[in-house]
Amino acid sequence: MTATGEHHIVKSYDVELGKLEDALARMGGLAESQLAAALQALDSRDSDLAGKVMANDGQVDALQSFVDEQTVKVLALRAPVADDLRSVVAALKVAGEIERIADLAANAAKRSLVLNRLPPVEPMRSLLRLGRLAQVMVKDVIDAHLGHDADKALVVRDRDQEIDDVYSSLFREILTYMMEDPRNITPCSHLMFIAKNFERIGDHATNIAELAHFRVLGKAQLEARTKKDDSAFIGGEPV
Amino acid sequence: MAEQVAEPKMTTRGLAVHYGSKLALKGVDLDITGGEVTALIGPSGCGKSTFLRCLNRMNDTIAEARVSGRATLDGQDIYGPGGIDPVLLRARVGMVFQRPNPFPKPIYDNVAFGPRLHGLVAEGEEMDALVRKALERASLWNEVKDNLGQQGTGLSGGQQQRLCIARAIAVEPEVILMDEPCSALDPIATARIEELIDELRESFTIVIVTHSMQQAARVSQTTAFFHLGEIIEVGATEQIFTAPANDLTQGYITGRFG
Ligand SMILES: Nc1ncnc2c1ncn2[C@@H]1O[C@H](COP(=O)(O)OP(=O)(O)OP(=O)(O)O)[C@@H](O)[C@H]1O
């Protein structure tokens, strides 16, 4: 009775915690591929693919329900403490964040259906760039969480600034196109909403980074990262 | 003005206990804050009971036990020349044991036993009032008020344990030591004792040994983790159970020990 083992004395406890971890890994993988497929659908104007993304959203929701039930079960039956408690609480919250990410990806796919019926517009290239940044961030933050890597989580968290910067400049770009030619207004408005979705995905990834950090180190809330998305102020100045 | 930090109610410094040639407690330093519940947790045989017994010199009654190091109550030494008189000490630092152990006497006499020993109040009305108050504070009064002449040993286990708590508080101790007070009780009786501990905390300093992690988490403000005769980690209960600093503590409380 001296060393601290990696495994619980009660093996079924390990099994139950493992189920949670597996569900999170599957959710994370699904959300990431949903986002990748949505970007692909936008890029290649592929409405079939967009339709698939929308149809697949239910899988993520189902996994989230599973995580909800499994956490309640573990809390009730095992009364977890210390790092076990932090893992279970973080799993519940991370699943919520992933579900939102997948939702936003599905919504982007839905808007691409409208875009595909309209002539292409130039800012699409910047939009795809923003989406890919978000996709990489989602992948890395989920890896950090599942790999118990607090340092990596912090590095990923800082990348949200880049997303906010790209979003702000994309916002300006879209405005310019809308002013240039009123026929651009409809496609550009959809682009704008999709851009906002990707920016929100970055925020959810940031939340996951903070949960990963909490799960590993048990520190309470990290200092809030100051948001520097200035798109809310654009329009009050000459663009 | 500098902030006033309250003196700990009890302290131990380098407190060690030998049973014959076996070193059971290896020099323990602990501050016990007044008006708080301190929980002692750790695997079987790690020295929790041994440590607890040092706090009111119950180890004196064990022939082969030898205590060294310092322990204080309100800054006054418990051991050594000039130490508090052990009989007085046990009135100020009371104890409740794992198995309810009422005397084979009427309920009334169980509670009046300590006050009589120490000549606290006169028999009659004064003693009646004292017995009633102690039973009320132990949440037992309503169940026994019509049967005070009944044998204490005839009560249920949970009631017996509350009787023992009433007996301990009847002499108005400052500190109450409890060694696994709920291990023989069902969940309802346990919940009542836990509720009682929460109430008693207002008037007494409590040190409790428990094998239930959940009980330690529920009732205490400070938790000390013992292992092989030493304190490995001591801290705010909330911190110990959400983010312990030591791997051994984490392994023990999460059930990943060994
Ligand atoms: N009267 C005694 N004579 C000899 N050895 C003793 C005596 N009492 C305790 N010990 C030894 O001292 C060590 C500490 O015992 P103690 O009873 O303090 O442990 P504990 O933490 O209270 O364990 P438990 O959780 O099982 O009650 C053990 O190794 C025990 O065998």
Ligand SMILES: [Mg+2]
């Ligand atoms: Mg013991």
